[in-house]
Amino acid sequence: MMTDQSRHNTEEPPPQLREARLTIDNIDAALVHLLAERFKCTQRVGYLKAELDLPPSDPAREDEQIARLRQLAQESGLDPVFAEKFLRFIVDEVIHHHVDIRHEVHRDETVDNEGALD
Secondary structure (H helix, E strand, C coil): CCCHHHHHHHCCCCHHHHHHHHHHHHHHHHHHHHHHHHHHHHHHHHHHHHHCCCCCCCHHHHHHHHHHHHHHHHHHCCCHHHHHHHHHHHHHHHHHHHHHHHHHHHHHHHHHHHHCCC
């Protein structure tokens, strides 16, 4: 015997719902691609910071970015608090990557210096 719930799961959704979901799927794909591009850029920044012996985190830059993103969110009708949480999540991940890159670069420098002939 089919319940109302199981019947709804096997029925084809109405066209408007399918169309809205397709749009969401496309936006999600675009977000993933944009995040991948963003992380490629932040990886380059991480290597530059490590080579220049700069700290993995730049609190002043982070504060500027958060203020900028909150303003953009407000102008776009998106909750600025959500936008800040989203950016903080990304920035925390970037800093984690920058710490790993710094260890990698400085470990490689140590190996290179130890292997040098006098």
